[in-house]
Amino acid sequence: MTPKNTPDPHEDDAMGVLVDAASVATTGIGILGGTAQVSVVMPREQDDDLADEEVIDGEVDEAVVADIVLEDAVAVAVAAPIPVAVDEAIAEPEPVLEPTVASAPAPVKEAAPVESPKKSLAPRTAQPEVTLASKRLGDLSGTHRESADLLTTDRLLDPHRVTKPEPEGAWSHLLYSVSGRRINIGDGRRARERKALSARIAAPLPGGARFVPVLSRKGGVGKTAITALLGMALADARDDRVIAIDANPDRGTLADRIVRPQHTKSVRDLVRIHDQVTGYHDISAVVARDATRLDVLASDADPRIAEAFGDTDYRDVADLAAHYYSLVLTDTGTGIVHPVMAATLDVADRIVIVSGLSVDEARLASETLTWLETNGFEDLAHDAIVVLNHSTPGTPLVRVNELEAHFASRVRSVVQMPYDAQIAAGGVMVFANLQPETRLAARRLAALLVEGLRAEASA
Template sequence: MERVRTPAPEVALTSKRIGQIDDQRESSDLLTADRLLDPRQIARPEPEGLFQQLVYSVSRQRINLGDGRRARERKELDRRISTPLSGGARFVPVLSRKGGVGKTTVTSLLGMALADARDDRIIAVDANPDRGTLADRVGRSNGRTVRDLVRAHDEMAGYNDVSSIVARDATRLDVLASDSDPRVSEAFSDDDYRQVADVAAHYYSIVLTDTGTGIVHSVMGATLELADTLVIVAGLSVDEARLASETLTWLETNGYGSRVRDAVVVLNNSRPGAPLVRENELEAHFRSRVRTVIRMPYDPRIAAGSAIVFRDLQPATRQAARELAAAVVEGLRAPVGAA
């Protein structure tokens, strides 16, 4: 007798997520370190702080109270400064309308604080149409200048070509010096600065620009056009403070209003002793116009006019420079809207 075969029903072979197969089953992404690792079995780093170290030592490393307040604050500031920046290079010009208020010093301190805490490359460019002194403050000038970089612009094949022109200090800050001959440096133009910026953007994450005194010199147009955030330096006198405030007004009325709102003002004390002006009033004025105000204290090692060694500065100076660096990085992380 012939056997009759009944065709089997078709089964749709579709994939299912784990949650659709059985609600009791877990996917592998739930096996996190926080869930699985026993914190009692994980060695905590040795604490920082005098009392914390004492307890840790006396208890034979059984009692770890964690870091003291100062250590926590230092590490938090490190974290803020070293926050990664996505996208391309960021440009930060340092401006003032009056000479002698410490613009080049602030540029140096900001660059050193950034380079000391970050893993990426930082460069400070001296774009002063007159002879600038940024390379002198870093103290490792190699005789090469922005002019050399402009001439070699089309031949740059890698960072080694750039590193042969820039000078580098102990914090890993690279510095591009201005022309030493004032007659030559006067020819440094917007186009020249754009070529320097084009090279810097390929090899650096943050490009600081020590601008010339004033706001309308030959390089300022390109400097402001490329700027992602601004640092304005104000001295601690009535006329210096007014000029800094007038600089903000000029920027606002010339299409840079959003940059002003996001700017950082540095109140730089370049003279010994207590200033004649009331710093609290100055700070209140500028806080009404910009995002952040940083006070830079007087430091005799800076006032001497010699090369700045970051680790030799007074603790308050290094702290202020690091707070400035953190404020700048936070401004670079936030997108700036149209003016």
């Protein structure tokens, strides 16, 4: 019978515990319930290089065994605990070795080599330095670079997610109202045409100011009225500034057709302050403005002035207008050989010629084109717009279609301006109060003019 306080020599063997108390490091391996438990006490100074150790006659040095156990312990500590199968050589009972007897342990089955974290670290490869450098616009890749004006609303916004505005047109608006604003089929045909025409007039004009004189070699054909209508149609649809200048050497009536009689400033006042103008506020004190935002520079109405508005005066006014306006219309006189007419044509980008609906008026308009072609203004003549103005009510005696065919063979465009009682009365014209046909014709004239100017800029 074994005493209670005497340890059973086979108890540790049954648990599979290997204890080596004679080595410098105390090592214990326990297998409990199929899980390997390792406890290692490392010596302070010990070489972990196994390449220098030798195995002689099947014996394993204690330091080598400690190093192997150390590497296995580190690998177990890094990895998660895993189930370990009990080796048969360890599971069988082994005799207890005396500390003073040096004997080789039983051969251990070689396991797969496991590198320690220290040895598994590869040397870091030096990364090449990255040089940051800015690029100029000319060095950017690609042969085509878009400008900012190409970022339009139609291109960027999803039409399915954009709320449509309230439709215009009788049937469209009726359906929209009856459905409680849920059904929006868009604008009617007339509303679409009107908006498309407004977009043509409002198209941007690249470059500086554009000068457009309105010519006629015969008085009484409605040249001043056409100048006013064209200016109103342009100013009403565009966002930039438009001015109409009365450059008639004698007494002109352009301001009388657009603004109230209480306006007393004239082109002569602008000529006097030409050298003192520092901004638009100086010009706005001289010009008058109507409801469409059209600025009007009246001609000199003082009967005591003996000197007529001349070549130098017009060039001074044109120089100022070029700094503050995008479109400059000029109501000229009837004298095509007058010095002020030469200055007007020198700065002109496009011209508008007004013809009445009579034989002599049509001939004078056609002769004006001939004079331009033979005096160095051939391009202006070919790109001109001829307006056939119905200044009297009723059906004219001439065949209008024949007149239109004649001028269409000589100029770029021909427009018919219908009769309007408000214009024929000779008083102040209010653009909103004109007949719809008159406003439509004026807007078509403005659209053709803008398209011609844009075509010239892109050529």
